[in-house]
Amino acid sequence: MSATTSSLPVAVGTVTSYAFWGDDGRALADFYAAALGWKATQExxxxxxxxxxxxxxxxxxxxxxxxxxxxxxxxWPKDELPFHLDLAFDDVETAEQRLLGLGATKPAHQPGGDNWTVLMDPSGQPFCISARWQES
Structure with missing residues (x-):
């Protein structure tokens, strides 16, 4: 019997967290907490x-x-990525300067044109920044 025709009840789940590996988990936590204005809560x-x-x-x-x-x-960009983050900001230029000041770097390869900017976090993993989406 396939999963779509199973007589078992549907289990509805929720995502509780997103996990990222790096060479220094504390440094990544500090970077993303500062980047997003969030709090580092536990270790x-x-x-x-x-x-x-x-x-x-x-x-x-x-x-x-x-x-x-x-x-x-x-x-990157030679290696494919299993996943990455897309972060949205009201003021992308100010966010980019702030993120660079927090330890991000900006690679020469920028495939997003005017749609997004690729940055590298302190562990060397790419993430993208863009303007917040506007519903039309």
Whole structure:
């Protein structure tokens, strides 16, 4: 029996957090907390008691940033990305300058034209910034 024709009740789930790996989870948590105006709320230790997971939230959405011992940043744009973040701001130019001041870098490759700007977070992973979407 396929999943679409199963007689089992449909399980409805919710996403509770989004997790990201990097070479320094604390640095990523601090960067994204500052970038979004959110708060770093909790940290979790590994089996040796060393904090390796750090939570950042606005009260409704939670990001978890992990310190991964063997993390290697993608060689973007050569490497495909399993996922990335798109962040929207009212003033994209001001946001870009602020993010660069927080430790982001701007790669030469910018495939978004006037639609979005690609930046690299402190771990070397790309994310995009753009203007907030306006409903028409």
């Amino acid at each position: 979790y230790p590994d089996e040796n008691g060393v904090p390796t997971a750090f939570l950042v939230t606005d009260g409704t959405t939670t990001f978890v940033f992990y310190t991964a011992r063997d993390f290697t940043a993608p060689d």
